[in-house]
Amino acid sequence: MSHAANAHDFLRDPARAAWHDQTLWMVRVKRDRQAAKVPDWEALREAASQIKEHTLSRLAEYLEEFESRAAANGIQVHWAADGEEHNRIVHGILARHGVRKLVKSKSMLTEECHLNRHLEEHGIEVIDTDLGERIVQLQRKPPSHIVMPAIHLKRAEVGEVFHEHLGTPRGLDDAQELTEAARQHLRRQFLTADAALTGVNFAVAETGGFVVCTNEGNADMGAHLAPVHIACMGIEKIIPKQEHLGVFLRLLARSATGQPSTVFSSHFYKPRPGQEMHIVLVDNGRSRQLGREDYRRSLACIRCAACFNTCPVYRRSGGYSYSYFIAGPIGSILAPNVDKAAHGDMPFASTLCGSCSAVCPVKIDIHTQLLKWRQEITAEGHAPWWKTLAMRVTGLVLKRPALYALAGRLARHFLPLVNLLKLDPWTRSRALPEAPGQSFREWLAETERAKPPAKNPPP
Amino acid sequence: MSRATILDAIRRAQPALKPLPEPAALGVGGRMENSISQFVATLDFIGARVIRGRSLEEAALWLRENLPAEARLASTVPGLPGNVDLGAVIDPHLLEGLHTAVFPARFGVCENGAVWVEESDLGHRVLPMIAEQLFMVVRAADLVADMHEAYRRVGQAGLGFGLFLAGPSKTADIEQCLVIGAHGARGATVFIWDEVV
Known part of the structure; x- marks a missing residue:
């Protein structure tokens, strides 16, 4: 179904659609408030943009540097050309350790590769541990937003899900009590998991270390308890030096949720004694996007989702209206790289107002790329008749x-x-x-x- | 093994070298306020509790007065009370049920209320997440204004794990309602001491 048709369905409940719109706008306002408190905000955006552009022009070298430093620190580095290879590598590690239960923190890459399905087919139980992600996982649905996966759901609906799967009393709709129920449930999972998988926010070539940011502490709870930690990252997550983290961490949480910092910004350099640590570097179409000059800068994305929260179309149509699991403006310039025919209408789900580009912390020219995709998709005959x-x-x-x-x-x-x-x-x-x-x-x-x-x- | 294939594809695709910028030359850094009052205001904003004192004895006193006597307490700060011997705990899973973790922070960051904590000060990496409450100790002299200054103080060599920790764990995943205490600690106290009063 097209974005327009899905959005039409979403708008059948005007009160709910208005609530969705306002909730996301509130996050945008929080972002504005935090950005305004930083006098060097625009300089930060410019620096972040230039660091990313430089990195993309030396990507192969930085990946090699990262690999050798990480290996020297006792981390095992793997390379995956596509999602299938990524899944094979992860399963191989888990199978070798006889893992039956994996706790996973938020990783859009593993969504992209459909890792959960692959592991479940091999009899491994996968527990998503980010609260929002756990909610949609119990519903057997994908996230509707990359930072707030269950933002489209009302409290009462979460209560229903928890009643069915976690045995909470029927009709529970207090956010505090629901979160407490999830905390108890997931704590048991952390304590009994055989392995942990996390995403990666930034990997530093200079040190061979990587940084994972969460507010809930779920990535750390998983990684520091389990005997095996696997971190999966797209090859574009590399930055050259540790000092560059200063630039990106100042931008990330403020842009994402309007917080001055995430609660946990964890720097992993080495496995803890007795633990095995793996990093999987995944291409899956990124080198192709790197070669497309018009769209190259989409690889600078740090997945803050500021462009979602500001987008008048996303706010009024919801994440499930988009055909790709990364919705919103950034998803609409990433998805056609994956499959032009399948996601050909995503770049059209925009007013081209440019608000996305204006809030992007790494200054990706999102709306310009949307327009370029429209031209390319139309020229190749993927437009509707x-x-x-x-x-x-x-x-x-x-x-x-x-x-x-x-x-x-x-x-x-x-x-x-x-x-x-x-x-x-x-x-x-x-x-x-x-x-x-x-x-x-x-x-x-x-x-x-x-x-x-x-x-x-x-x- | 796809390593060579991927690196080849990247080398074919990557554009001509673009210069690496010097963030400071672009006007980045040195613009945030460095003061205890700024640090305290930020900690307040992110939901952490602040206690100020002249010495670690005051921290010890506070802990004795405010924690239940039977609470499991693990401390890595010499002179501060603890009844769990972290050195004797081999398996970090056994830290489950810990009431409060007491540990030092190397320095605090005024702009975001984060403190930098290193593995060697924790005993176990999971300590700041598995405990119900955190009690962090930082000297007033060890404050930096922004994250750029912070990274000048973060070491690299020999470090296994370190983190910026900003307040108690939290989530707003249900209807954007802020709930303190997600998977990590439900409360975080920062004890700032030895300031010149």
């Missing part, structure tokens, strides 16, 4: 002045009918303004005729 037809007809008319004049006359004449029939999506919830009686050219010709001849024509 009615749009192609409409564009052809428009082109035909605009090239022929006589036809254009006729079309104008017809439009002026039949406008009331267009408003009445609501054939065009635009007119479904809006009335086109009343048409003037004559065209501009008719008016000009008439005015010229009525004008008295000039007394002193200019030389």
Whole structure:
């Protein structure tokens, strides 16, 4: 189904849609408040953008540097060309240790690779431990937002899910009590897991270490208790030096949730004694995107989701309206790289207002890339037939002045009918303004005729 | 083994070298306030409790007065009370049920209320997450204004694990309602001491 059709369904409940819109806008406002408290905010964004651009121009070298430093620190480094290989590597490690239960903190990469399904098929129990992610996992749904996975759900719905799966009393709808129930449930999982998997926010070439940021402490609870820790990262998560973390950590939490910092910014350099630590470096289409000049900068993304929270289309259509698991503006420029045909309508789910680019902490030109994808997708014939037809007809008319004049006359004449029939999506919830009686050219010709001849024509 | 394939693909795709910027030259850093009052205000904002004192004895007194006598207490700060011998705990799972973890922070960051904690000061990496309550000790002289100054103090060599810890664990995953105490500690106290009063 197209984004527009899904969004239409989402909007069937106007009160709920308004709530979704306002909830996300509140996060945007919190972000603004924090950003305004940092006098060097714009300098930070510029520095982050330039560091990322530099890194992408030396990506292979930095990955090699990272690999050798990490290996020297006793971390085992693996390389995966695609999602399938990533899943095979992770399963291989788990199988070798006879792992039956894996606790996992938030990792969009493993969503991208469909790791959970793969491991479950091999009989491994996977527990997502981020509260929001656990809620949607129990519903067997993907996250609707990359930072707040269950942002589309109301308290009472979470209560239903917990009643069914965690045995909480029916009708529980207090956020504090629901969170407490999840804490108790997940604590048991942390204490009995055989291995932990985390994502990676930043990997530092200079040190071979990596940083994982959470507010809940779930990544740490998993990683520091389990005998095996696997960290999975896209190859674009590399930054050159440890001091660059200062730039990115100042931007990340403020942009994501309007906090000055995440609660836990954990720096892993070595496995703890007796523990095995693995890092899986995943390409899965990233080197292809790196080679596409127009879209290369999308790889600078630090997954803060500020562009989601500010996007008037995302806020009013919800994450499940998008065909890719990363929704919103950034998802709409990442998804066509994966599959143009399947996600071809995502770049059209935008007003091109540019608010996404304005809040992006690494200054990705998101709305420009959206426009470029639209052109590319249309040129390759992935646009819907009615749009192609409409564009052809428009082109035909605009090239022929006589036809254009006729079309104008017809439009002026039949406008009331267009408003009445609501054939065009635009007119479904809006009335086109009343048409003037004559065209501009008719008016000009008439005015010229009525004008008295000039007394002193200019030389 | 896809290592060579991936690196080849990247080398073919990566653009001509773009310069690595010097963040300071772009105007980054040195613009935030470095003061105890700023640090305290930020800690207050992120939901941490602040206690100020002249000496560690005051911290010990506070702990004795405010913690239940039967509470399991693990301390890595010499002179502060603890009844769990972290050195004798081999398996970190056994720390479950810990009431309070007491440990030192190397320094505090005024702009975000985080403190830098190193593995060697914890005994176990999981200590600041598995305990129900945290009691962190930092000297008033050890404050930095922003994260750039912070990273100038973070060591690299020999470090296995370290973290910036900013207040108690929290989540707003249910309807954006802030709940303190997600998977980590339900409360965090920062004891700032030896300031010149």
